[in-house]
Amino acid sequence: MTPLTAAESYLQDFHQRQVGVTSAAFAHLPAHSSTATWASSYAVLSDLVPVGNNPLTVLDLACGDGYLLGLLAARQQSQLQLLGIDMSGAELAAARAALPASVRLRQERAQALDLPSASVDYLVSHMALMLMDDIEQVVREMRRVLRPGGQFAAIVGRTFLLGEVNEVFMRVFKPIASTELPPLRFGDRRAGSEAGWRALLNAGFADVAFDDIDVPWSPTPGELWTALLDTYDIDRLDDDARQRLRGAFLEAAAPLQAGDGLIATGWGLRAVRARAA
Incomplete structure (x- = not known):
């Protein structure tokens, strides 16, 4: 492979230490939009791939531990070719x-897929594209490997935490991050907005569409903090800064607990879909 960028090197190290962390966070939580509900955010993507006997090639880009591919493989469709x-x-x-x-x-x-041009019918990706460097080249490669009329669908981040706890977390996180978090840029800002995605997909794609996907979750403050430890920025803090953040966050989040001790929150995602023109 081409030498990794600084962000890619960190991500590779993180996923060496914490294999399967993405599926552990999302696979067990239902997801919903304003019009539909799915078993998980992975199912948002798997449900877009048709069930049937027609030959189809599906590429999962940044497939991680293969959870999405596993959902598709479980169908046992003889004409479904899966690639991760x-x-x-x-x-x-x-x-x-x-x-x-x-x-x-x-x-x-x-950014450099060793695949023939026009060889993929469906290209899917879960919680990865917004982290990628040189996103324009990624999009060019996506379009190159997709057949004309092929479908692209991705789940990307929309907002960090759902509900009031997001503001509470940012209020205690930003002062610590400003002095303790080593600078490292992940991805391209355009991958964080609908307007940005429209611009990125403008050249080779048509029928661009979006859905806000919420993944609600009601953890205790301690459970939420444990989940936050698996996020990149908190992982990059040193132990002292991480402990200071933990104390400040748990104190600030305590008033948000309901009578059962839980906090209403979750993850805010976005589904991006388009057709290869």
């Missing part, structure tokens, strides 16, 4: 252990 690409060898090893041998897995960067 990720830059993390550790995540791919976990995927290989969990998936049927018929699922092809390759360690590559999204």
Whole structure:
């Protein structure tokens, strides 16, 4: 592979230490939009791939531990060809252990896919594209490997935490991050907005559409903090800064607890869909 950027090197190290962290966070939580409900945010993507006997090739870009590919493989559609690409060898090893041998897995960067042009019918990606460097090249590669009329669908971040706890967390996090968090840029800001995605997809895609996807969750403050430890910025803090953030956050979040001790929150996601023109 091409030498990794600083952000990619960190992400590779993180996923070497915490294999399967993304599916652990999202696979067990239902997701919903204003018009539909799914078993998880992964199911938002798997449900877009048709069930049937027609030959289809599906690429999961940044497939991680293969959870989305597993949902598709469980259908046992004889004409469904599944391919997963990720830059993390550790995540791919976990995927290989969990998936049927018929699922092809390759360690590559999204900016340089070793795939024939116009060879993919559906390209899906879960919680990864907003982290990628040189997103314009990623989009060019996505369009190159998709057949004309092929479908692209991704789940990306929309907001960090749902509800009032997001403001509370940011209020205690930002002062610590401003002095204690080493600078490191993840991805492209355009991948965080609908307008940005429209601009990125303008050249090679049509029928661009979006859905706000909420993944509600009601943890205790302690459970929420444990989940936050698996986020990149908190992982990058040193132990002292992380402990100061923990104390400040748990104190600030305590008034948000309901009578049962839980906090109403969750994750705010966005589904991006488009057709290869």
